Amino acid sequence: MKSIWKNYKTDIAYDELMCSEFQSRSVSHRLCQYLDSLKKEDIDKRKIAAELAIMEMGISFTVYSEEGNIDRAWPFDIIPRIIDAREWRIIEKGLKQRLTALNCFISDVYSEQAFIKAGKMPAEIINSSKNFRKECIGVKPRHNVWANICGTDLVRDKDGIMYVLEDNLRVPSGVSYMLENRVITKRVFPELLQDIDVLPIGDYPTHLHDMLSSIAPHQNGHVTCAVLTPGIYNSAYFEHAYLAQQMGAQLVEGKDLVVNDDDCVYMRTIEGLEKVDVIYRRIDDDFLDPEVFRKDSTLGVPGLVRAWKAGNVALANAPGAGVADDKVVYAYVPEMIRYYLNEEPILPNVPTYLCSNPDDLAYVLEHLAELVVKPANESGGYGMLVGPHATAKEVANFRQIIQKDPRNYIAQPTLSISTAPTLCKGKLEPRHIDLRPFILQGENTFVTAGGLTRVALKKGSLVVNSSQGGGSKDTWIINGEDR
Amino acid sequence: MLSRSAERLYWLARYLERTENIARLVSVHMNLLMDLPKGVEMDWRQLIMITASEQAFHEKNNIANERNITRFLLADADYQGSLFSSLSAARENIRTSRELLPDEAWEQVNEMYLFAKNNLDTVANRRQRVLFLNEILKGCQRFTGLLSGYMSHNHPYRFIRLGVNLERADMTSRILDLASLLLSESRSEEMRQYETILWMNILKSLNALLMYRQHMRSRVQGGDVLNYLLLDTNLPRSVGCCIAEMAGCINELPNSNDLPEKLKELESYVQAINARQTTQKQLREILDGLQNKLGDLHGQIAENWFLKEVAG
Numbered sequence: 001m002k003s004i005w006k007n008y009k010t011d012i013a014y015d016e017l018m019c020s021e022f023q024s025r026s027v028s029h030r031l032c033q034y035l036d037s038l039k040k041e042d043i044d045k046r047k048i049a050a051e052l053a054i055m056e057m058g059i060s061f062t063v064y065s066e067e068g069n070i071d072r073a074w075p076f077d078i079i080p081r082i083i084d085a086r087e088w089r090i091i092e093k094g095l096k097q098r099l100t101a102l103n104c105f106i107s108d109v110y111s112e113q114a115f116i117k118a119g120k121m122p123a124e125i126i127n128s129s130k131n132f133r134k135e136c137i138g139v140k141p142r143h144n145v146w147a148n149i150c151g152t153d154l155v156r157d158k159d160g161i162m163y164v165l166e167d168n169l170r171v172p173s174g175v176s177y178m179l180e181n182r183v184i185t186k187r188v189f190p191e192l193l194q195d196i197d198v199l200p201i202g203d204y205p206t207h208l209h210d211m212l213s214s215i216a217p218h219q220n221g222h223v224t225c226a227v228l229t230p231g232i233y234n235s236a237y238f239e240h241a242y243l244a245q246q247m248g249a250q251l252v253e254g255k256d257l258v259v260n261d262d263d264c265v266y267m268r269t270i271e272g273l274e275k276v277d278v279i280y281r282r283i284d285d286d287f288l289d290p291e292v293f294r295k296d297s298t299l300g301v302p303g304l305v306r307a308w309k310a311g312n313v314a315l316a317n318a319p320g321a322g323v324a325d326d327k328v329v330y331a332y333v334p335e336m337i338r339y340y341l342n343e344e345p346i347l348p349n350v351p352t353y354l355c356s357n358p359d360d361l362a363y364v365l366e367h368l369a370e371l372v373v374k375p376a377n378e379s380g381g382y383g384m385l386v387g388p389h390a391t392a393k394e395v396a397n398f399r400q401i402i403q404k405d406p407r408n409y410i411a412q413p414t415l416s417i418s419t420a421p422t423l424c425k426g427k428l429e430p431r432h433i434d435l436r437p438f439i440l441q442g443e444n445t446f447v448t449a450g451g452l453t454r455v456a457l458k459k460g461s462l463v464v465n466s467s468q469g470g471g472s473k474d475t476w477i478i479n480g481e482d483r
Numbered sequence: 484m485l486s487r488s489a490e491r492l493y494w495l496a497r498y499l500e501r502t503e504n505i506a507r508l509v510s511v512h513m514n515l516l517m518d519l520p521k522g523v524e525m526d527w528r529q530l531i532m533i534t535a536s537e538q539a540f541h542e543k544n545n546i547a548n549e550r551n552i553t554r555f556l557l558a559d560a561d562y563q564g565s566l567f568s569s570l571s572a573a574r575e576n577i578r579t580s581r582e583l584l585p586d587e588a589w590e591q592v593n594e595m596y597l598f599a600k601n602n603l604d605t606v607a608n609r610r611q612r613v614l615f616l617n618e619i620l621k622g623c624q625r626f627t628g629l630l631s632g633y634m635s636h637n638h639p640y641r642f643i644r645l646g647v648n649l650e651r652a653d654m655t656s657r658i659l660d661l662a663s664l665l666l667s668e669s670r671s672e673e674m675r676q677y678e679t680i681l682w683m684n685i686l687k688s689l690n691a692l693l694m695y696r697q698h699m700r701s702r703v704q705g706g707d708v709l710n711y712l713l714l715d716t717n718l719p720r721s722v723g724c725c726i727a728e729m730a731g732c733i734n735e736l737p738n739s740n741d742l743p744e745k746l747k748e749l750e751s752y753v754q755a756i757n758a759r760q761t762t763q764k765q766l767r768e769i770l771d772g773l774q775n776k777l778g779d780l781h782g783q784i785a786e787n788w789f790l791k792e793v794a795g
Contacts, residue, residue: 058578058593232579245582255790256485268486270638270788271737 004036004043004428012430014158014418016081027084027478030196035079035428044426046188050078053184059177059238074177075471078188081420081433081453085199085479091154091162091437092447094346097337099150099439102167102324104340106146109323110136120339121332125356128407129323130377131170133285135292136320139309142215143443147324148316149208149280150439151175151451154347156418163350163415165434167333169317169325171282175438176239177472178452179204179246185474199449199477204438205246207446208280212249214443215314216277224274225249226267228257228281230299235467240282249280259303263310278314279304285319316442327376327410328354351413355406364402364411368395371411373402386462388414417462420473422455432456434464435475450475484583484638490789491580492639496646498573499592503623504654505556505566508533510616511688513609518680523673525681527552533657536564550607557615558603566619567603570596585633588626595622641732645784648732652725653777658688659712659722660770666705666763682708689720709758709766722773726750729780740787749776 008021017028024032035043051073059074083091108115109126116123126132151172153165182201186193209225216223229240231253244251250267257276258266266273281288287297289304307313323329331352334345353360353371364371373385385398402409419430437451453473454464464470512530519525528547531540536555539562544551559565574596581589598618605611634640662685664670665678674681682703686692695703695711698718715721730746733739756769 055597056590056594058589237579241579241581245586249582250485251488251582252485253487256487268790270484270486270489 004038004040005032008421008428009430010419012419013416013432014156014160015430016083016156016418016420016433018421025082028082031080031082031192031476034192040426043423047078047423050076050184050188053187057180057183059180074180075457075466076181076184077422077431077455077457077471077473078185079421079423079428080185080474080476081435082476082478083435083450085477087162088199088450088477090346095152095437095439095447096445097341097343097346098152098164098167098333099147099441099445101333101337101340102150102169103145103147103441105329105336106318106321106324107140107144108340110139110146110320115336115339118339120335121329125328125332125407126323129326129329131285131320131322131326133293133320133323135305135309136318139318139320141318142217142314143441145215145441146318146321148211148215148318148441150441151436152439154435154437154451155350155415158416158418162347162435164333164347165350166327166330167325168436170284170322171236171317172436172438173236173239173282174436174452174454174472175204175448176242178436178438178448178450178475179242181452181472181474196476197479199479201449204448205243207440208243209247209249211440211442211444211446212247212278212280212314212316215316217311217314218277223277225278225280226252226257226276228252228254228279228283228301230254230283230287234282236282243280250276252276252279254283254299254301257301257304259301259307263303263307263312265301265304265307265313276313278316280316285322288315288319327352327374328356328407331410350415353411355402355409355411360411361402361406364409365399368399368411370414372414373398373409373411376408376410386414389462420453420455422457422473424457424459429459431459432462432464433473450477484642486788486790488580488583488639489642490785491576492583492642493646493784493789495573495576495580496643497650498569498576499623499626500647500650501564501569501654502566502573503620504650505534505564505569506616506619506623507690508654508658508688509553509556509566510613510620511684513612514687515680515684519677520673523677524671525674529661530556533661534564535657536562539564553606553612557606557612567599570599570619583639585629587629587633591622591626591629595619595626598622638736641736642788645729645732648725648728649777649781649784651720652722652729653774655689655712655720655722655725656770656773656777658685659709660767660774661685662705662709663763663766663770666766668763678705679703685712689718691718691720694718706759710756713753713756713758722753723750726753736788738787742783742787745780745783749780752776 005021008018010018010020017032018024054073054076105115115121116126147169149172151168151174154162155165156162179201212225213223227240227244227249229237229251241251252267256267258268260266265276267276283299286294287299289300289302290297291302292305305319308315331354334349337343337345353364355361355364369387371387375383385394387395417432417434420433421428422431433453433455435451435453438448440446453475455471455473456462456464457471458469461469508530527549530552531537540555544555555562557566560567562568574592577589577592602615605615630643665681682705683692685708686695689712691712698711699707712721714723716723716727718724726746726749733742733746758766
């Protein structure tokens with residue numbers, strides 16, 4: 001019988017499942033053997049079954065395009081990505097450490113600024129940050145936690161080491177897809193999940209609800225939580241509705257809420273006004289409250305920040321938390337871990353050149369063709385340059401853009417990010433992937449078992465964002481030691 | 484419960500009920516026309532009369548034949564009242580209120596929508612149209628069963644029941660309006676000959692033939708049918724039953740204000756009807772009045788519970 005793995009290439013980058021065409025990694029051994037035992041038609045059938053399930057479950061995301069907004073079915077690859085539980089435990093520790101330090105930093109930025117006073121970071125970086133909100137100075141959120149929900153992007157380079165690519169501290173999305181991916185895998189490969197011990201992930205909504213309850217302004221009795229969505233046309237609306245439903249929380253839009261003279265937040269219900277204690281807001285700071293931020297926002301709630309500052313409502317994440325979600329600030333996270341926690345970072349950063357720093361800038365301009373350049377404050381993979389994949393004209397163009405606004409750009413070496421076997425037209429081929437675990441911090445800290453693995457479905461592409469041709473995979477943390 | 488959610492669930496229920504009603508109406512009418520000889524004053528045009536869509540139909544179609552009328556009522560995405568438009572609107576409403584409903588509710592409606600969307604072309608053909616309509620009717624019934632079996636009978640459920648019953652009462656009154664034509668003094672001899680079949684058809688379009696037989700234990704007669712479909716409080720699609728259902732929901736909902744009172748008035752209005760002793764003209768006036776009152780009731784429900792546009 002012809003092996004499904006014949007001609008599988010493992011020399012492009014580090015492959016998560018295979019050491020070579022003939023040899024799987026020990027952690028993925030059973031999966032690879034199982035896949036090999038299936039006929040090609042069987043695999044195709046499972047893929048079709050997954051697509052049908054996605055259609056029926058209505059898992060979609062919205063692409064904003066010139067022809068209007070299109071709801072696309074979520075592109076899902078049925079071959080799971082596997083991580084050894086022993087490695088995962090270290091990563092988990094590293095993620096908790098990192099978010100703890102980041103929250104210390106945000107608290108510090110909005111109070112003493114001891115980090116800056118100690119000379120660890122130029123004040124200029126904070127003062128010029130788009131996401132630094134002076135309105136937040138002096139506010140003390142519960143447990144001193146500003147970023148309650150964090151999605152950290154990890155990539156594995158050719159050396160096999162997992163690096164932190166960025167910390168998403170504003171409104172990270174994707175967790176519902178992580179959960180739904182597992183639901184689909186259970187439908188598609190029920191026999192596999194029976195045989196292999198994969199850590200469960202379905203408890204995320206419970207942990208999210210616990211975390212939100214733990215930050216409520218009062219701790220006596222029933223806490224009313226709401227998920228604040230920009231509305232039904234937002235690209236992540238599916239996720240907002242999904243999380244609200246799973247938590248049993250109210251899904252609200254700005255117009256459902258009102259802040260009264262008592263500086264408390266209320267929902268408009270069929271029984272009149274009902275007080276809200278905690279809001280998981282999925283609206284950017286800019287649009288949150290027209291009284292404080294953008295005046296033209298119709299998505300937000302006038303007075304919301306006032307109610308938050310008065311301590312009558314908890315907002316997750318807190319306004320202003322995005323100050324640490326900046327690719328320039330990112331470069332300082334290892335130093336934050338040493339400074340606030342007196343520990344060595346468990347997870348390494350990708351080496352980063354700050355264009356605001358003249359020496360770095362000179363290096364970057366000289367080596368543009370081999371670097372990845374990113375704007376400090378964008379997400380979704382927009383506005384970046386991947387040097388080795390860019391034309392000479394694009395490189396020249398970017399050179400000018402950087403020189404105009406060096407503070408807003410950072411550069412990193414082009415990583416050879418790892419691959420995983422992905423079903424492409426009935427054949428298994430290596431495709432580049434990353435990983436976004438989700439970390440919750442309130443009274444306690446929780447990390448999802450795995451996270452959302454995103455995959456660049458186009459051959460050779462390194463861009464995993466769903467808006468740009470990316471898909472996703474189920475992520476398995478396997479407890480190898482028990483066997 | 485949010486006012487906005489109450490509104491979406493109410494409309495979700497109305498649109499799905501409308502979807503089911505159109506499917507049953509077309510399906511029953513198709514059966515009837517197969518029974519009747521050509522030349523009787525009954526044809527496909529009655530369907531666009533019931534749904535008050537003659538104008539919309541004639542704007543886009545020259546000939547009122549079976550093919551055009553069924554396509555218009557079932558598959559026309561531009562006509563707001565078509566089955567497909569109603570189903571699409573129901574889907575949009577359920578997509579945006581998923582957090583209040585069992586998971587399967589969304590999947591069920593989404594599946595039905597995908598089925599309809601992929602099979603819109605098949606409605607031109609009679610045999611395939613039967614299959615299409617059966618699938619839609621089954622889907623709607625599954626949805627109803629799913630909610631009654633899986634969903635707490637809480638406030639969100641009450642708004643759904645409210646929407647279902649208002650839409651249902653409205654459709655029943657429209658069908659009775661058409662039926663009243665059968666009482667016309669000027670009806671043809673041929674029509675009189677087929678009268679029983681026509682009345683049976685009216686009952687079937689409301690799924691009420693068997694229940695009527697059990698209830699009346701006599702042959703099908705016009706006045707009895709009308710009374711049964713207006714006054715009975717046990718038959719789910721009779722106007723009297725819809726009103727009782729709505730009253731039940733409204734009495735359980737908070738801040739109902741003067742709505743229970745309005746429902747009582749409506750109930751008295753309906754119970755005062757006796758179709759055996761009214762002329763066709765009187766009956767049509769009564770039914771017109773009923774439709775207006777149902778419209779007013781909708782306005783009062785919206786005014787009372789739904790999100791008002793916030794000024795500024």
